[in-house]
Amino acid sequence: MTAAVTSRRRTTALIGDDNTVVVAGKRLTWRTLHKLPQLPSPAAVLVDSGADALAALRHHAVHGTELLVATESRVDMRMREELGESGFAIVLPNGEVTPAKLKRVEESGRAWLLTSGSTGRPKRIGHTLESLTTVTGDQPPRTWLLPYSPGTYAWWQVVTLSLTQADQGLVVIEPSELEEWPAIAAEHGVTAASGTPTFWRQAIYRDADALAAVPLEQITLGGEPVDQAILDQLREIFPKARISWIYASSEVGASIVVHDGKAGFPKSWLDREPDPERPMLTVQGDELVIRSPHHGAGLVGAVHTGDRIEYDGDRVLITGRLDTDEINVGGSKVSAGVVRNVLMGHPGVSWARVFARKAPLVGRMVAAEVVPNRSLGPITDADLVQWCSTRLPDYGVPRRIKFLDEIPQKETLKSDV
Amino acid sequence: MVKRLTAWVVDGDPLGFGTMSSVARGRVREMMGEVMTAQGRSLPTDDTADLREIGFRSLDFSELALRVEDELGDELNFDAPGLRRIATVGDVLDFIEHLQSA
Numbered sequence: 001m002t003a004a005v006t007s008r009r010r011t012t013a014l015i016g017d018d019n020t021v022v023v024a025g026k027r028l029t030w031r032t033l034h035k036l037p038q039l040p041s042p043a044a045v046l047v048d049s050g051a052d053a054l055a056a057l058r059h060h061a062v063h064g065t066e067l068l069v070a071t072e073s074r075v076d077m078r079m080r081e082e083l084g085e086s087g088f089a090i091v092l093p094n095g096e097v098t099p100a101k102l103k104r105v106e107e108s109g110r111a112w113l114l115t116s117g118s119t120g121r122p123k124r125i126g127h128t129l130e131s132l133t134t135v136t137g138d139q140p141p142r143t144w145l146l147p148y149s150p151g152t153y154a155w156w157q158v159v160t161l162s163l164t165q166a167d168q169g170l171v172v173i174e175p176s177e178l179e180e181w182p183a184i185a186a187e188h189g190v191t192a193a194s195g196t197p198t199f200w201r202q203a204i205y206r207d208a209d210a211l212a213a214v215p216l217e218q219i220t221l222g223g224e225p226v227d228q229a230i231l232d233q234l235r236e237i238f239p240k241a242r243i244s245w246i247y248a249s250s251e252v253g254a255s256i257v258v259h260d261g262k263a264g265f266p267k268s269w270l271d272r273e274p275d276p277e278r279p280m281l282t283v284q285g286d287e288l289v290i291r292s293p294h295h296g297a298g299l300v301g302a303v304h305t306g307d308r309i310e311y312d313g314d315r316v317l318i319t320g321r322l323d324t325d326e327i328n329v330g331g332s333k334v335s336a337g338v339v340r341n342v343l344m345g346h347p348g349v350s351w352a353r354v355f356a357r358k359a360p361l362v363g364r365m366v367a368a369e370v371v372p373n374r375s376l377g378p379i380t381d382a383d384l385v386q387w388c389s390t391r392l393p394d395y396g397v398p399r400r401i402k403f404l405d406e407i408p409q410k411e412t413l414k415s416d417v
Numbered sequence: 418m419v420k421r422l423t424a425w426v427v428d429g430d431p432l433g434f435g436t437m438s439s440v441a442r443g444r445v446r447e448m449m450g451e452v453m454t455a456q457g458r459s460l461p462t463d464d465t466a467d468l469r470e471i472g473f474r475s476l477d478f479s480e481l482a483l484r485v486e487d488e489l490g491d492e493l494n495f496d497a498p499g500l501r502r503i504a505t506v507g508d509v510l511d512f513i514e515h516l517q518s519a
Contacts, residue, residue, distance in 0.1 A: 367483075382454070399479070
């Protein structure tokens with residue numbers, strides 16, 4: 001079954017205040033998390049632990065302060081200066097506070113997010129707890145894994161769910177625990193987890209048996225193009241779990257949710273009758289355009305997402321960023337996302353990145369980096385070229401393939417695919 | 418669609434290769450064979466073999482250039498003035514050699 005996200009009446013009451021929150025192995029609740037005394041407002045709270053981020057969020061929810069929360073490493077000195085000049089006090093992990101350079105009245109209840117920066121420097125997008133709370137209605141009791149970097153849209157999605165809904169526990173995974181998260185998740189009975197395709201791919205690559213030991217009932221993917229291969233691999237490991245993928249961003253919120261186990265979304269979702277409770281999806285040229293009720297402040301109306309789509313039968317696939325997805329090979333154009341999907345469909349491939357490489361005569365050629373699936377024996381670049389040759393036009397076949405030892409992953413759990 | 422290997426490619430006096438190490442002609446030929454093999458074809462031993470007849474196309478030439486660049490650890494400069502006819506296996510090898518030795 002598939003469904004677009006609809007915007008029902010939302011509640012941001014702290015119904016989940018007594019939900020379990022596991023941080024650094026300790027079982028607490030939202031209510032018993034440590035408190036951050038005298039947090040200024042507006043404040044940019046830079047954290048180095050998930051516990052501090054949750055404490056800042058709860059403070060914001062209780063007191064209605066203006067808050068930006070992010071990991072310390074995501075906010076460089078230049079951005080700290082900019083934040084100070086925009087009226088934010090900077091709060092460092094050790095509690096040190098740098099007062100704002102600009103004195104201004106706080107925007108009560110405003111929550112600021114930083115975009116992932118995939119299109120350049122991170123941008124600040126204004127939300128509220130209400131606009132960030134997109135999961136509503138009765139939810140089955142669940143314990144959620146929280147592997148996301150604090151302050152990202154995906155992080156807000158999981159934490160607002162836990163704070164505003166009953167029986168939605170959280171198990172926080174710190175960056176240092178990312179490699180062993182399945183063991184921690186199994187220990188604390190995690191039943192739901194949301195992560196990027198790269199995150200899931202790494203878990204399968206590192207230890208599929210350890211992953212299979214996690215009692216997952218809900219698996220969610222988002223933040224990167226979701227290909228059929230990773231959906232199929234997860235289905236094989238978790239035959240009974242609901243597997244969903246979400247298209248969401250700081251700008252347009254959670255706009256597409258697909259539960260049918262297939263990559264892409266139905267073409268019939270495009271250009272539907274306007275409904276103020278539901279995002280409107282259209283395509284202009286190759287670009288996905290969304291009008292969303294979950295949008296950030298000042299982003300009313302059609303938002304050009306910068307994401308490229310391609311039709312595949314009755315599905316609409318989101319293949320990647322417009323500015324990097326299309327590779328022009330001697331006048332013939334191919335989507336890096338489509339090539340990547342083909343590579344990922346090879347059983348011997350655990351991860352792939354496809355990109356353009358400058359080349360004589362044709363201008364650009366398709367090249368790839370690949371992490372092989374070690375459990376299935378060695379593969380060669382010739383194997384992959386042959387695999388792609390039967391599935392792609394000549395100009396789309398990656399001609400230079402480099403093998404990597406492990407799957408690269410950034411703090412955002414993405415891998416620059 | 419990508420065209421077959423054009424008969425003419427840029428030639429002349431490329432700049433900036435004075436300090437670059439080079440890939441020997443024999444090694445370039447080996448790489449050319451690897452490119453052909455990956456495409457399910459084979460490279461004849463005869464340097465006079467016609468590129469059109471053996472199916473060595475512009476994409477193959479481009480791939481060969483990238484392989485040479487990877488081995489050199491540097492980019493080849495194809496932006497030099499002048500034209501040279503590339504019709505045979507030997508022409509390809511001469512051209513790559515010329516780019517490296519100029």
